[in-house]
Amino acid sequence: MKIKTIFAIIAIIILPNILTMAQNSLAEATKGKFLFGVAVNMQQVNGVNAKESELIANEFNSIVAENCMKPQLIHPQENKYKWADADKVVAFGEKNKQVVTGHCLIWHSQIGKWFFVDDNGKDVTPEALKEHMRQHIYAIVGHYKGRVKGWDVVNEAFEDNGTYRNSKFYQILGKDFIKYAFQFAHEADPNAELYYNDYNVETPAKCEAIAGLVKELKAAGCRIDAVGSQAHMQMDSPTPDAIENCFKKLKAAGVKILITEWDISILPSPYSGANISNNFAYSREMDPYREAVPDSIQQKWNIRVLDMFGLFLKYNDVVDRVTVWGLNDASSWLNNFPILGRKDYPVLFDRNNQPKSVVDEMIKMAKNYKSQK
Numbered sequence: 001m002k003i004k005t006i007f008a009i010i011a012i013i014i015l016p017n018i019l020t021m022a023q024n025s026l027a028e029a030t031k032g033k034f035l036f037g038v039a040v041n042m043q044q045v046n047g048v049n050a051k052e053s054e055l056i057a058n059e060f061n062s063i064v065a066e067n068c069m070k071p072q073l074i075h076p077q078e079n080k081y082k083w084a085d086a087d088k089v090v091a092f093g094e095k096n097k098q099v100v101t102g103h104c105l106i107w108h109s110q111i112g113k114w115f116f117v118d119d120n121g122k123d124v125t126p127e128a129l130k131e132h133m134r135q136h137i138y139a140i141v142g143h144y145k146g147r148v149k150g151w152d153v154v155n156e157a158f159e160d161n162g163t164y165r166n167s168k169f170y171q172i173l174g175k176d177f178i179k180y181a182f183q184f185a186h187e188a189d190p191n192a193e194l195y196y197n198d199y200n201v202e203t204p205a206k207c208e209a210i211a212g213l214v215k216e217l218k219a220a221g222c223r224i225d226a227v228g229s230q231a232h233m234q235m236d237s238p239t240p241d242a243i244e245n246c247f248k249k250l251k252a253a254g255v256k257i258l259i260t261e262w263d264i265s266i267l268p269s270p271y272s273g274a275n276i277s278n279n280f281a282y283s284r285e286m287d288p289y290r291e292a293v294p295d296s297i298q299q300k301w302n303i304r305v306l307d308m309f310g311l312f313l314k315y316n317d318v319v320d321r322v323t324v325w326g327l328n329d330a331s332s333w334l335n336n337f338p339i340l341g342r343k344d345y346p347v348l349f350d351r352n353n354q355p356k357s358v359v360d361e362m363i364k365m366a367k368n369y370k371s372q373k
């Protein structure tokens, strides 16, 4: 057989498969409406499990590091930066032609004490904290300038009741720490998009406070492109109405919306939110699906996923990205939060890296929606 004929046969067999795979991915189905992303861990980026790396490359067109860009990991001590893992994440995204976003620059949690405390164990002055923020943001945003599309500049600055969280940033600098963070990030990379990110954004008082922050930042001349709604959800909360109301409020404030950390816990919850300082004791009763999820519960979860996804599609004029917080059930943080050692099933691929049945329905649903961009 001639070499040309062999190539032709290979092309006929392989090409349609490649095309079908791409056409049937969530990223393909949502194209033109919003980016479809996933949070990645280092095992996936390092290719420890090839199947997982392949899924991330094929199903998603955007990635974010689940942990390695957080202040404590990337900047553990003053003037000491650990770039290795985050560099790999960015290179992995570039290799797969994915949009890479950065999480997160200023967060009260997962941050070195040196930020706030001087050599004598006393709180640093407002000027010193502002300077730490400037150095931190300039170094990190500068390091990835032109390669990271946008940053979660400030993460979780509000309580659910809409008051400012009493963090060290707030105690030392007052609410202006948020404005400074956005200013420094813009100075470090004028082309980067800048986001405010939080959980339970749909809680009315919190949504109101965040919309107010957006207006204040804009009035102060700061760039803010989007509000990130983490969207760590339970089976019954938040309600679709609460989400819609908040989408409308944020849209009116003049920002885009990102669904930044989407997952839906199938387990009973002693609590709602993502405040990682909250933890509760384990009991078998609170971990009911160790062996399997009953069909009726699985159906309920599927409907919940489709309801939420339908809302994101309905608002695709303002929703620019939907990112799932974890590739598969095994790697989800929810197996250890808010109770350590449970077995949750909160994301789109199962423990064998198989897409759940709802994925096909999501793809069909997305294809039927028109882009409103």
Ligand code: G3I
Pocket (backbone or CB within 6 Å): 066, 067, 070, 110, 199, 230, 261, 274, 276, 333
């Ligand atoms: O990698 C170490 C491992 O070496 C060590 O043996 C083990 C023992 O505890 O810890 C491992 O690190 C853990 C890390 O996740 C990786 O699994 C940390 O303890 C643990 O605190 C860390 O949790 C992360 C959490 O943020 C705190 O940073 C979760 O993976 C991550 O999903 C979660 O993500 C946050 C978002 O950044 C912000 N919004 C809420 C969301 C959920 O809490």
